[in-house]
Amino acid sequence: MGNALGRSRALFCRALARIPGGVNSPVRAWRAVGREPLFIDRGAGPYVFDVDGNRLIDYVGSYGPAILGHAHPAVVAAVAEQASRGFGYGAPCEGEVNLAEELSRAIAPAEKVRLMSSGTEAAMTAVRLARAATGRSKILKFDGCYHGHSDGLLVRAGSGGMTFGVPDSAGVPQQLAAHTLVAPYNRLDVVEQCLSANRGEVAAVIVEPLAANMGVVRPRAGFLAGLSALAHSFGALLICDEVITGFRLRYGAVSEVYGAAPDLILLGKIIGGGLPIGAVGGRAELMELLAPCGPVYQAGTLSGNPVCVRAGLATLAALKRPGVYERLEALGAQLESGLSQALAETRTTGCVNRAGSLLTLFLGVSQVADAEAARGADALKFSRFFSAMIEAGVYLPPSQYEALFVSLAHSEADLAHTIEAASRALRVAAGG
Numbered sequence: 001m002g003n004a005l006g007r008s009r010a011l012f013c014r015a016l017a018r019i020p021g022g023v024n025s026p027v028r029a030w031r032a033v034g035r036e037p038l039f040i041d042r043g044a045g046p047y048v049f050d051v052d053g054n055r056l057i058d059y060v061g062s063y064g065p066a067i068l069g070h071a072h073p074a075v076v077a078a079v080a081e082q083a084s085r086g087f088g089y090g091a092p093c094e095g096e097v098n099l100a101e102e103l104s105r106a107i108a109p110a111e112k113v114r115l116m117s118s119g120t121e122a123a124m125t126a127v128r129l130a131r132a133a134t135g136r137s138k139i140l141k142f143d144g145c146y147h148g149h150s151d152g153l154l155v156r157a158g159s160g161g162m163t164f165g166v167p168d169s170a171g172v173p174q175q176l177a178a179h180t181l182v183a184p185y186n187r188l189d190v191v192e193q194c195l196s197a198n199r200g201e202v203a204a205v206i207v208e209p210l211a212a213n214m215g216v217v218r219p220r221a222g223f224l225a226g227l228s229a230l231a232h233s234f235g236a237l238l239i240c241d242e243v244i245t246g247f248r249l250r251y252g253a254v255s256e257v258y259g260a261a262p263d264l265i266l267l268g269k270i271i272g273g274g275l276p277i278g279a280v281g282g283r284a285e286l287m288e289l290l291a292p293c294g295p296v297y298q299a300g301t302l303s304g305n306p307v308c309v310r311a312g313l314a315t316l317a318a319l320k321r322p323g324v325y326e327r328l329e330a331l332g333a334q335l336e337s338g339l340s341q342a343l344a345e346t347r348t349t350g351c352v353n354r355a356g357s358l359l360t361l362f363l364g365v366s367q368v369a370d371a372e373a374a375r376g377a378d379a380l381k382f383s384r385f386f387s388a389m390i391e392a393g394v395y396l397p398p399s400q401y402e403a404l405f406v407s408l409a410h411s412e413a414d415l416a417h418t419i420e421a422a423s424r425a426l427r428v429a430a431g432g
C-alpha cells in the first residue's frame with residue numbers, strides 16, 4: 001500500500017464527531033485490530049480503492065453479497081435500468097414476483113417467500129412466525145451463531161449450554177433474553193438436554209447450517225440431520241439461517257445438502273446483489289400466517305424494493321451459469337492450501353476452516369469446531385497479521401471471527417499475491 005492515509009484519517013475524524021464510533025455498523029471501526037478504518041471510494045471486480053488511491057484485494061466482499069465482485073456490469077445495468085423508472089412505489093412490482101419464484105424454484109422448502117430489507121428482519125420475522133405457529137415462547141440458538149441484532153437473538157451462551165441466556169447487549173431486558181436458550185454448535189447431546197429440560201416450551205431451533213459468524217465452522221457429519229429430527233420430535237420448528245450460505249456454496253440453500261429439513265429458511269446478502277435485502281421462505285401454510293393472510297404482523301416501507309430485487313435477480317442469473325460454483329470451489333481450495341502452507345512454512349500454530357469460497361484463518365489454535373474453541377484464537381496476533389496484510393494491499397475482514405469471502409472476480413494471480421503476502425505477514429505477526 002503506497003499512499004499515506006490522510007484522506008481516510010480526515011474522514012474518520014469527521015465521522016467520529018457525528019456518527020457513534022464513526023461507523024454505521026461496529027466491525028467497520030477496526031477496533032478489534034487496533035487501527036483506524038480505511039474509507040473506500042469505489043470497488044471494481046476483486047478490488048476496492050480507498051480514498052487515498054490505494055488498491056486492495058478485497059476479501060470482505062461487503063460481508064458476502066459481492067459474490068460476483070464489485071460493480072459487475074450486468075448488475076449495474078439492471079440497477080440503472082430500474083432506477084431510471086423510480087426507486088420504489090409502495091406498491092407491488094413484477095421484480096418481486098420474479099425473485100420470489102426464482103428463490104422458490106431453487107429452494108424446495110421455500111414454497112412461499114416474503115421479502116424484506118435485511119437479514120435481521122428475516123430472523124425476527126421467522127421467530128415471530130414460529131412462536132405464532134407453535135404457541136410457544138422459547139427459542140434455542142447456538143453459541144457463536146449470528147442472526148442479526150433483534151433483541152431476542154443477541155444472546156449467546158454463558159458458560160454452559162443449558163443456562164438461561166445472558167444478554168449480549170445492554171438494553172435487552174433480562175426477561176426477553178430468558179426466552180433464548182443457547183447450546184454449543186455441533187453438540188446434539190446438549191441440544192437434546194436443553195429441549196428435554198424445556199419440553200413443550202421451545203418454538204424453534206435456529207441455526208446457521210454452516211456457521212460463518214464465529215469464523216467459518218463446518219457442521220459435523222450428522223449434526224444438521226440430527227438437529228432437524230430432535231427439533232421436530234420436541235414439536236419445535238427448525239429455522240435455517242442461510243443469509244450467508246444461501247447461493248454462496250451452491251445455487252440454492254445448503255441445509256438440504258447437510259440433511260436438514262428446515263421449516264423456515266432465512267436469506268439475505270447475495271439475493272440482493274449488494275443492495276439491502278432479507279427474505280423468509282417456508283411451507284405455504286406456515287408462511288400464510290403472515291399478514292394480510294394471517295395474524296402475524298410483518299411489514300416494510302422498502303420491502304421488495306424494485307431496485308434491490310433487480311440487483312438480486314441479475315446476480316442470481318450470473319450465478320446460474322454452468323461452472324460458477326466449481327470455479328468458486330477451486331479458488332477457495334487454492335487459498336486454503338496456500339494459507340495452510342504459509343502456516344507450515346512459518347511454523348505458526350493455526351488452522352484454515354473452509355467451505356467453498358468462505359474461509360477463516362484461525363491463529364493460535366489448531367482446530368475449531370465451536371465458539372469456545374474459536375474464542376481461544378490469538379486475536380492480538382491476528383491484529384498484527386491483519387495490519388501487515390493491509391500494508392501488502394490485501395483487505396481482510398477486520399476481525400478473527402469473520403469469514404473471508406472469495407468472489408468470482410478474484411483471479412489465481414490475486415490469490416497467489418494474497419498467499420505470498422500472508423506468508424510474509426505471518427512472520428511479521430510472529431515478531432510481536
Ligand SMILES: *Cc1c(COP(=O)(O)O)cnc(C)c1O
Pocket residue numbers: 117118119120121123146147148149208213241242243244268269277278
Ligand atoms: C448478515 C447476517 C444476518 C443479518 O443480516 P443483516 O442484513 O445484516 O441484518 C443474519 N444472519 C446471518 C447468518 C448473517 O450472516
